[in-house]
Amino acid sequence: MTVTQIQQYHRPSSVDAAWHLVERADGAARLLGGGTDLVVRCPPEVSTLVDLADAGLRYVESTADGGLRLGAMSTFTDLLEHPAVVTHTTGVVGEMIAQVGSVLHRNSATIGGHVVRRRLSDVLPVLLALDATVLLYAGTERELRIDEYLAGDLGPHVVIEVRIPPRVEGSAAAFTRVARTAFDHALVNSCCRVDIHDGVIAVARVVVGESSAIGRRLAPVEEVLVGASLTPSTIDTAVAATRAAVDLHGDWIASAEYRQHLAGVVTQRCLRAVADRLPGGGA
Amino acid sequence: MKLSFTLNGGSVQTDVAPGTTLMELLRGLGAVSVKNGCARGDCGSCAVLLDGRAVTACLLFAGQVEGQRITTAEGLADEVGLHPLQQALLEAGGVQCGFCTPGILMAAVDLLEREPEPTDAQVRDGLAGNLCRCTGYVKIVEAVQDAAAMMSSATPVAEGEEVGHG
Numbered sequence: 372m373t374v375t376q377i378q379q380y381h382r383p384s385s386v387d388a389a390w391h392l393v394e395r396a397d398g399a400a401r402l403l404g405g406g407t408d409l410v411v412r413c414p415p416e417v418s419t420l421v422d423l424a425d426a427g428l429r430y431v432e433s434t435a436d437g438g439l440r441l442g443a444m445s446t447f448t449d450l451l452e453h454p455a456v457v458t459h460t461t462g463v464v465g466e467m468i469a470q471v472g473s474v475l476h477r478n479s480a481t482i483g484g485h486v487v488r489r490r491l492s493d494v495l496p497v498l499l500a501l502d503a504t505v506l507l508y509a510g511t512e513r514e515l516r517i518d519e520y521l522a523g524d525l526g527p528h529v530v531i532e533v534r535i536p537p538r539v540e541g542s543a544a545a546f547t548r549v550a551r552t553a554f555d556h557a558l559v560n561s562c563c564r565v566d567i568h569d570g571v572i573a574v575a576r577v578v579v580g581e582s583s584a585i586g587r588r589l590a591p592v593e594e595v596l597v598g599a600s601l602t603p604s605t606i607d608t609a610v611a612a613t614r615a616a617v618d619l620h621g622d623w624i625a626s627a628e629y630r631q632h633l634a635g636v637v638t639q640r641c642l643r644a645v646a647d648r649l650p651g652g653g654a
Numbered sequence: 655m656k657l658s659f660t661l662n663g664g665s666v667q668t669d670v671a672p673g674t675t676l677m678e679l680l681r682g683l684g685a686v687s688v689k690n691g692c693a694r695g696d697c698g699s700c701a702v703l704l705d706g707r708a709v710t711a712c713l714l715f716a717g718q719v720e721g722q723r724i725t726t727a728e729g730l731a732d733e734v735g736l737h738p739l740q741q742a743l744l745e746a747g748g749v750q751c752g753f754c755t756p757g758i759l760m761a762a763v764d765l766l767e768r769e770p771e772p773t774d775a776q777v778r779d780g781l782a783g784n785l786c787r788c789t790g791y792v793k794i795v796e797a798v799q800d801a802a803a804m805m806s807s808a809t810p811v812a813e814g815e816e817v818g819h820g
């Protein structure tokens with residue numbers, strides 16, 4: 372329904388112009404990506420929209436070394452239809468995006484709006500597991516690791532792009548979510564990545580998220596994995612460590628105990644998929 | 655604020671309050687096939703095509719369609735007849751109360767454009783954002799498959815001939 376407090380709508384043709392408009396408005400202006408969040412959740416103090424449609428941020432590029440640059444205004448459908456995105460690190464990005472909302476939603480929601488929004492996310496666990504960075508603009512450009520970006524209170528800024536580093540040789544990743552229906556928010560989700568060097572796990576990322584939180588890396592589980600090989604017994608140990616490390620909330624949909632149990636289930640599914648995707652099966 | 659875009663092939667110049675959603679704008683312009691089922695992206699009954707891709711009109715500000723091409727269910731049939739998807743939904747019994755039907759049509763047009771011969775799983779995935787309280791979906795999925803078959807077997811039109819949907 373009409374967002375009645377909105378009095379002005381701008382469509383600047385550069386990132387700098389967009390930033391100036393929000394910076395000068397002292398909290399009364401918001402940048403507009405796809406709008407899927409802002410239309411229903413526009414804060415009452417906001418009276419100006421700054422649409423980024425003409426700011427040149429809708430692009431997907433793969434860099435010479437195999438990394439990805441995802442322009443902030445790229446829709447999830449743009450990403451899902453880009454061959455370099457869907458094949459990156461054993462297909463984990465495409466696997467995840469195909470499970471975000473429905474096609475109606477993926478056709479307008481943007482990656483930039485998603486990282487700024489910081490809620491209810493299937494996307495952030497994957498970005499955390501792949502060590503993604505965020506390039507932002509606030510008078511000057513700055514690149515932050517995604518975990519730093521999510522932790523910080525950065526003031527007015529424009530997200531320019533999300534960067535995903537090149538796939539490391541011997542690396543595999545997987546994403547899993549459990550939701551009540553295909554179109555519901557995940558009760559619990561997980562993304563796991565391992566990089567194998569000389570037959571053992573050199574780098575491990577285990578991220579678990581839930582419907583009300585944005586997902587976080589579980590350091591104790593990653594420690595269990597590093598130095599081991601990804602055998603069924605290593606996975607069992609990691610699953611137990613996951614259940615011990617998570618701190619998930621309970622609500623009318625699922626109790627905290629059930630979510631804790633599910634955290635083990637999704638991590639197990641992810642790690643098994645990772646093992647299957649590693650050259651030679653990982654074990 | 656001033657806004658111009660294309661609606662079902664015709665150009666529209668209008669003046670809207672800057673916080674207006676696309677759903678309200680289109681309904682105000684007479685495109686009442688755009689249904690308000692939830693106004694929060696959950697039901698798909700407001701789906702329209704934005705430059706050929708199906709989106710929920712309730713989650714877009716009107717200003718986002720400046721210079722773009724919008725198609726609603728009103729724009730599917732032509733003087734020759736119904737769009738094959740409309741025909742197939744009628745014939746397969748994929749319509750009961752009809753409230754979800756325009757949104758289902760737009761999602762299905764987008765799907766068949768990208769995937770002219772979808773599997774049942776692809777049809778279900780393409781319609782995952784559209785709720786129907788009446789049919790149980792089985793006949794809707796059948797109808798989309800029937801329309802896909804109709805569209806792929808349609809004889810190619812000779813150059814210069816009128817293109818009808820029927």
Ligand SMILES: Cc1cc2nc3c(=O)[nH]c(=O)nc-3n(C[C@H](O)[C@H](O)[C@H](O)COP(=O)(O)OP(=O)(O)OC[C@H]3O[C@@H](n4cnc5c(N)ncnc54)[C@H](O)[C@@H]3O)c2cc1C
Nearest residue numbers: 404405406407408409472481483484485487492493530695
């Ligand atoms: C029906 C529905 C189902 C969903 N299902 C899922 C799901 O299954 N999984 C999941 O992970 N998510 C899901 N979501 C969340 C969805 O992915 C986000 O709403 C979406 O990604 C937000 O992007 P947007 O472009 O629409 O953001 P907008 O609404 O445009 O903006 C969101 C916020 O970001 C700011 N912003 C936008 N772009 C920029 C930028 N470039 N720089 C700085 N600030 C910016 C805006 O000011 C606003 O505060 C769902 C949402 C809906 C409505």
Ligand code: FES
Nearest residue numbers: 691692693698712
């Ligand atoms: S009215 Fe738009 S999705 Fe329900």
Ligand code: FES
Nearest residue numbers: 750751786787788
């Ligand atoms: S036919 Fe009634 S909601 Fe679908």
